[in-house]
Amino acid sequence: MADAPATPFITLNDLCFSYDEESGEVLHNIHLDIAAGEFVALLGHNGCGKSTVAKLLNGMLIPTSGKVLVDGIDTAVEETQLDVRRRVGLVQQNPDNQLVAGIVEEDVAFGPENLGVPSEEIRRRVDDALKAVGMYAYREHAPHKLSGGQKQRVAIAGVIAMETRCIVLDEPTAMLDPRGRAEVMDTVERLNREQGITIVLITHYMDEAVRAGRVVVMDQGKILLEGAPREVFAQVEFLKRHHLDVPQATELAYRLRAAGCDISGTPLTEDECVRAVYACYAAQKGVGA
Amino acid sequence: MISDITLGQFFPGSSVMHRLDPRVKLCMTVYYIGLIFCSRNWITLALTVLTALSGVVLSKVPAKLYLKSLKPIWFLIAFTGILNLFYGSGEPIWSFGFLSITRAGIINAVMIAVRLVVLILISSVLTFTTSPTQLTDAIERVLKPLALLHVPVHEFAMMMTIALRFVPTLLEETDKIMSAQKARGADLESGGLAQRIRALIPILIPLFVSAFRRAFDLATAMESRCYHGGAGRTRMKTLHLGRVDYGVLALCAAYLVLFVLLTALLPAAI
Known part of the structure; x- marks a missing residue:
């Protein structure tokens, strides 16, 4: 997944961005290609510019210099902004602030209604989208009666009902409890796997980034590191120097190794970590793993 | 409550x-x-x-x-x-x-x-x-002819929809802010009228700040979902x-x- 095909779906070309003159540049000369069907996690701590990138990807913000191309369309061109937004959907952090209508199914219908899709077609898309995120049973509920994870899934359904090909999620789980977080992450992963929807996940949870095909690490408005999760998280010291964490499993393996245990590889998940620790233990005791 | x-x-x-x-x-x-x-x-x-x-x-x-x-x-x-x-x-x-x-x-x-x-x-x-949604819908459609006279009928209906959607959210938030201020020793229930009105200030200010933040997020969400006013908009539920x-x-x-x-x-x- 790390190497993108000849024509990427989204291209950031030498992108610079500043909100206004005084506050200075937020993003410096970013180059990034995202292929269709890819699952990219964008990592970095607060204020590194990752949320700004999210808004640049669907033309909510326009680059100060450089270009953002979505499916070959320049996001800076006013006339084609709707074409950009129907290709790249945005899901924001606060689950309460992005649902428009007082009934779940009407909220999901909001996007296609704006695009002028015929009524029966909207009905079909809304039902499909709600089924895809597992919220079909709640189609007639009021959003404020749902849990945070459910609201975020409705927000995702609202985006896929526009038949968008890419979803940008800006810290979608930051305000959720662990269960809601798992619901959202499972939904995102399934949409990527089963429907081939391109996912750009902006997060500061390392354990979520592990599930992506490619991880892009940002710091102070620049791309610091890029590659498959295992390659990126293998560089524990480098990440720590930039005040970034690694997944818990990787951290544990790193500390055990520092304490003199012979742990091989870079475990990313709990399972992998358990296996690595067991292998190390077995080797020490001379038992077959 | x-x-x-x-x-x-x-x-x-x-x-x-x-x-x-x-x-x-x-x-x-x-x-x-x-x-x-x-x-x-x-x-x-x-x-x-x-x-x-x-x-x-x-x-x-x-x-x-x-x-x-x-x-x-x-x-x-x-x-x-x-x-x-x-x-x-x-x-x-x-x-x-x-x-x-x-x-x-x-x-x-x-x-x-x-x-x-x-x-x-x-x-x-x-x-x-x-239902409030049906009612808003009906008002929008019944008043539609007024749009010819440049009355912003669609905009009014959209505002009503959003207001109805956010009333419970904001009520919940008011409750939370009130509890938070009480936990810090705010006295909301005693004193004369003037004092009680003054006691509302520390509730109203955070409520407004957060409502504006919500409004910015909502505007981003609506624009991201291709909202561009009433022109060319279709509806899922037709009457x-x-x-x-x-x-x-x-x-x-x-x-x-x-x-x-x-x-x-x-x-x-x-």
Whole structure:
């Protein structure tokens, strides 16, 4: 997944961005290609510019210099902004602030209604989208009666009902409890796997980034590191120097190794970590793993 | 709890009134309010009250709820009734100093009380049997011709939709802020009026700040989902007039004819 095909779906070309003159540049000369069907996690701590990138990807913000191309369309061109937004959907952090209508199914219908899709077609898309995120049973509920994870899934359904090909999620789980977080992450992963929807996940949870095909690490408005999760998280010291964490499993393996245990590889998940620790233990005791 | 307040008192159901097209219900409510205030004699008033009450019965919403909807305005009804009692011309039946009650005054008082009660009841039929979303939808569609006169009908409807969506969210938030301020020792319940109003400031300021933040997020979300005003927008749920709707409209038209005839032929009550 790390190497993108000849024509990427989204291209950031030498992108610079500043909100206004005084506050200075937020993003410096970013180059990034995202292929269709890819699952990219964008990592970095607060204020590194990752949320700004999210808004640049669907033309909510326009680059100060450089270009953002979505499916070959320049996001800076006013006339084609709707074409950009129907290709790249945005899901924001606060689950309460992005649902428009007082009934779940009407909220999901909001996007296609704006695009002028015929009524029966909207009905079909809304039902499909709600089924895809597992919220079909709640189609007639009021959003404020749902849990945070459910609201975020409705927000995702609202985006896929526009038949968008890419979803940008800006810290979608930051305000959720662990269960809601798992619901959202499972939904995102399934949409990527089963429907081939391109996912750009902006997060500061390392354990979520592990599930992506490619991880892009940002710091102070620049791309610091890029590659498959295992390659990126293998560089524990480098990440720590930039005040970034690694997944818990990787951290544990790193500390055990520092304490003199012979742990091989870079475990990313709990399972992998358990296996690595067991292998190390077995080797020490001379038992077959 | 502040969040116990219910807004738009909709009671889901499947009665005839529930199934009626919201546009028809909206127009009928306005129609009946017009009729009830144009009733000049007892016969038309009684007929209008009876047909309006049939709507109450057909809605299958418990009568208790209708009585509850009248409760907050009992005082207003009594007040206007009593005021009208002293406002008639003609031979006084009873007088005390400058106050005098005439026959016309009594009739006036009864009529105004009946009108107010019916007014509340028929508006309740509308809000009890129509969900806020349907109601907004109906208002948008009924007022659509005004868009030709550059009245921002779609924008108003969109604002109402969003307001209805956010009322529970903001109530919940107010509750949270109040608890947070109480936890820090804010005293919201004692002192005189001035002091209590002053105590609201630390609740209102955070509430406003957060409402603005929500508004920014919501604007981003709406734009991201290709919102660009009412032009070229389609709707998932379209409204269709059914047989019952046409039937009801025909009855209303027939009744209007009868009403006009009776008003012209019968002498006015006063």
